[in-house]
Amino acid sequence: MGNEPPRLIPFAHLVVQMRNRAYMPQLGRFLQPDPNATALTLIEATAYHGRGLGAMVGALDIQVLYGIGLNIYEYLGSSPCVRHDPLGLEWLTPPINWYEQTGKPFRDMPFDITAATDVSGLVTSALQGLVIQYAANLEADLDWASDWDAPDNAHSRLSDKWVKLAILEGIGSHFGVDWMWEGDESGDPIDGENGPAVAKAGGSATKSLSRLAPGLSRQLYQLRRKTFKANRMKYWRTEIADNPQKYSPAQKAAVKQNRAPTGSDGKPMEIHHRKLLKDGGTNDQDNFEFLTFFEHRSKRNLNRRHKRRPRQFGIYYANNRRRHRTHAPTSRDHDPPRRKPRRHQGVRRLH
Incomplete structure (x- = not known):
């Protein structure tokens, strides 16, 4: 042409x-x-x-x-x-066809012959599964550190068993059999909260996400998160079409340009799940709440909507809460960390 x-x-x-x-x-x-x-x-x-x-x-x-x-x-x-x-x-x-990527078309096949001969793709899938699980652990550990109701051992740093499981899931994704990690209503023996992997001391790959709703598997939770991120603008366009009277012409034009509308606080608006994904919520339009940045992320509203307790006794106590959790707060908990004296770098002050 x-x-x-x-x-x-x-x-x-x-x-x-x-x-x-x-x-x-x-x-x-x-x-x-x-x-x-x-x-x-x-x-x-x-x-x-x-x-x-x-x-x-x-x-x-x-x-x-x-x-x-x-x-x-x-x-x-x-x-x-x-x-x-x-x-x-x-x-x-x-849009991503999640049905084909989960390997369900190969449910009745033991493995894909083409995938078995692709050594580089096998290694790439294993490393990809490891990176995805590590990123999920970091995010879950951040939620654990912010949740005062979580137990002391509900984080992913007690054991390295999640590494082997993440690699196996990556290999399963390469062969198209990762549908085996999808949970059901009764709890998945590998990913579900009711499974034996969570009951072991030290935990495994599910330890970092042990606070998921009963019956919600880790794979299903991550799939819903990825689906939400991939279709964020689609949800905005549906909201604009259903409630055009709530938005100004400039906000409607921003959505048409594939951008989130700007709220009254001058920052892009955000989408909040009324029922959080980790609590079993879905990406249905009825479960969404379209809020401004202040309405969603201000300290008061964030703690109320995401059920997080505010930090106590300042930043110093919050960063060292595991050490001070077993005793009553003292005056030391209120003191900020001491700074080292500043030195003059190569210049002597003349008096």
């Missing part, structure tokens, strides 16, 4: 008109800069079957002009094989 115009007309170049911008395949770039947040009149959506084209005018915002990247002529984020851009405004990534 790119060589056709030069064959017909010497020194000609193919230029593709993509509704709002012109694209040149020979360069792999747009010929016009990204019109994001420049208040230009743009085509809102593609029109088919005789429908008319709708126009929209985005609000002028210099701060988000380079939000997608410094290269404002870039096409599809330099990944044309997996993305598409029908209007020349923003590249779109197809």
